[in-house]
Amino acid sequence: MLQYTYSEVQSITNNFNVVLGKGGFGTVYHGRIGDTQAAVKMLSETSSQGEKEFQAEAILLMSVHHKNLTSFVGYCNEEKHKGIIYEYMANGNLEKLLLDTNSSILDWEKRLQIACDAAHGLEYLHHGCKPPIIHRDIKSTNILLNERYQAKLADFGLLLLSRAFPTEVATHISTAMAGTPGYLDPDFIGRYNIISDKPSNEKNDIYSFGVVLLEIITGQRAAIKYDNDECTHISEWVSLKLPEGNLANIVDPRILEDFDINSAWKAKEVAMACVTDTPSRRPTMNKVVMELNDCLVTERARKGTEPSNLTGLVSLNLEGVYDPNPR
Template identity: 55%
Template sequence: MVKESNIKLNNHQYSYREVVAITNNFKTIIGEGGFGKVYLGILTDETQVAVKLLSSSSKQGNKEFRAEAQLLMIVHHKNLVSLVGYCDEGENKALIYEYMANGDLRHHLSVTNTNVLNWKERLQIAVDAAHGLEYLHNGCKPPIIHRDLKTPNILLNENMQAKIADFGLSRAFSTENDSHVSTDHPAGTRGYLAPEFQASGNVNRKSDVYSFGIVLFELITGRPAIIIEPKEHIHIVDWVYPIIESGDIQNIIDPKLQGEFHTNSAWKAVEIAMSCVPTAAIQRPDMSEVLAELKECLALEMSNGRSESRVTGGNMTTSSNPLIMTSLELQSDIAALAR
């Protein structure tokens, strides 16, 4: 007898037999996480999907499975990966999502990826992800805190549109200050965890803002959250601070871009990332402010496509464009923040 599902969803419920058929007997693995393996699937109407199968060895897997399934039923946004359906038959549990053809952001930023994201694409991805997170924080009542925002959890579709995924650790909070002290296993991933969580287990919307700042620094520098050096592991914030202080944007921006970016939008992106990562949560902006600033940053880059500014040898060559003078002021402000 099949155990009845205790998840009440409006989405299509699939039997385990259907899941086996959709994945062609779990033929093609396209990803893997703490929850379990992710397989490529094809529905009867030829739609491609991603099928996340709960591993029997997954820690707290049942809890995260239900959290993710129930949350994705009530949240809908163009920058959140959408749930197509689910399977909940006893020990056999699976979540079926829209297929994101271009995989995760971490892969696109890795040194092994030959298709380098250009500067404009990176800014657009940042805007997309900010839209998704801002919706969770301010468009949902009560607000939803993702708790595990990182580049592997930002997926890209066939049009390179970014969507936030992996909501297994997310929480909806309706307390006065929208915060929560975690008493279960640690949420999040090393390198992305906000200082207040590491110190006390306390999480709130500003904890996600910190994680977003780390993601933004990864987009800017091309480096991972934890940089592995021969003798030590360096957090990306500790790596970038002294370079910001030196004022040389060329040494901050991903070298794979080969200088193909505009200095003023680059400094503004760095400034936004910096604003997200102060140790004190109260000093970080709301995601609505971060989103607005990133939109301005992207607009600046678009307008500079028609300007004469360019980067040469780490220093900026300027025309009479007043926006460029603004970037010099940003550089000074950021250096002051880093001290």
């Protein structure tokens, strides 16, 4: 892990010339370290997330490694200038790719591969880390894609179980409810206030992942807006379509029905199981990974394609185990 001065970060980003995105943490800039592209996330001076969260993310990212999580390159911690430097993801975030009418349409196989990649990243956080890490803000904009369309989870560093860091730092982070409208588990919202003494659990992440999977399948946003400006949640929209018995009315029409019907039905069933109202009935991420792998294998058999990326065919839980208290 490398620590950079603020002047070095200015040089890396060409004086913060190109903005890649903005979020609650601050602004993400394009950068270069030698011949390697990078993404530099600078903490906003007005952000509600402060030095404690920054320190927690830096500590966490030093210890967590998985091919479906964005890689940590270094950080800057110089007075009021604080930033995290990540690997650059050439194809941006999943939401932009799904909704951008100017980009090429993701076919069904690519969509399933992206879903498998993201599921593996989340499975690793839940079952491959000791203690487990809860992401708490799974959404399509936090799933990034590299030049090969390999998906990686981003922004997991600030959002962890309190027991991962049994200090006032972790307590400060885990008591504020994180998440994004449309992806938040309604059961969790109903039980706890916006500022709660109850941390998220893996079932909240699984609900959010189910919403993302529905977006991948349908090409719709989490909140679907009608002409009268009324909105309905994507899970409700799918539920209303199901009695019609025609999956083509649910799957993104831009795919032109070029998909294996069995893999599509199973993917839909996995997604709807994830967003069920009763948390105890939601599958684990281990189960989600297995079911999505089956969907991908079925689609590849239909197309007669060899897997170019075997992400998801073997569980990678033992890759980069995170343990803040080694014995």
